[in-house]
Amino acid sequence: MVDLHCHTTASDGLMTPTDLIRMAAKEGVTVIAIADHDTADGLDEAAREARQEGINFLPAIELSVSYPTGEFHLLGYGIRHHDEDFRDKLAQLKSIREERVLKIVERLNRAGVQLTREDVCHESNGAAPGKPHVARALIKKGYASDIHSALRTYLDKGAPGYVSKEKLSPESAIGLIRSAGGLPVLAHPKSLRCRDYREYEHITQELTDQGIAGIEVYATMHDKQDVKLFGELAKRHHLLVTGGSDFHGDNGGRLGYYGYPRLIPESCSRALLQYGVP
Numbered sequence: 001m002v003d004l005h006c007h008t009t010a011s012d013g014l015m016t017p018t019d020l021i022r023m024a025a026k027e028g029v030t031v032i033a034i035a036d037h038d039t040a041d042g043l044d045e046a047a048r049e050a051r052q053e054g055i056n057f058l059p060a061i062e063l064s065v066s067y068p069t070g071e072f073h074l075l076g077y078g079i080r081h082h083d084e085d086f087r088d089k090l091a092q093l094k095s096i097r098e099e100r101v102l103k104i105v106e107r108l109n110r111a112g113v114q115l116t117r118e119d120v121c122h123e124s125n126g127a128a129p130g131k132p133h134v135a136r137a138l139i140k141k142g143y144a145s146d147i148h149s150a151l152r153t154y155l156d157k158g159a160p161g162y163v164s165k166e167k168l169s170p171e172s173a174i175g176l177i178r179s180a181g182g183l184p185v186l187a188h189p190k191s192l193r194c195r196d197y198r199e200y201e202h203i204t205q206e207l208t209d210q211g212i213a214g215i216e217v218y219a220t221m222h223d224k225q226d227v228k229l230f231g232e233l234a235k236r237h238h239l240l241v242t243g244g245s246d247f248h249g250d251n252g253g254r255l256g257y258y259g260y261p262r263l264i265p266e267s268c269s270r271a272l273l274q275y276g277v278p
Contacts, residue, residue: 001256005244010042014249017046040081076177078277111160218243
């Protein structure tokens, strides 16, 4: 089994890098990529544990990217995450993330919600706090019953705690990944919510011209028709096909599957390995 899109406590996942790798070994995963949001902080720990467990580990990251229709996520595989320039940029993103959380807490306080920065940081367990950690803190405080209701009621656009996220441009995100020796891959493209095939085609062409190397065809939010559509787009534009569970530990995902019982094809990892990642 392979899984090329997982999250840990280094961002908004619930499992430490060590525990995630150990679970992957028990589940029979042989190739895994950890792609935490805007951070590489968990990669060294995961790599050490992967060596212990005999798992082929791919260092990765997931970046938030601005786009005229909203935003999308970009995965970066095989990054040299110790590069100084790369780490400096990630430090900037971390600072921006922390400032956003402070603004969210302030807005919630003005709306009568009793929440502190410390409550949120407790949920992030040392990682840079983000909106999911605020949602978990709200649940702990009894303001919401689950993540979705916390987001909908307090944090999404139009809610009292909403603060827009500062994101990279497509060119900046692709350039950042390329500068660190990585391959940029469009994550779960259905999240772009395009109106039709032509719009997906236009965006794919645009991103291909800017330097993406692949599309995450096998994603949890993709049904059979989506897999066919995005597979055709990847083939048409000579892009790599990847897949992942987007495992967080609390989103119903299962390692090695893009929605149980649909296994992520092993060809996804073979393609990356053939291109020298890592």
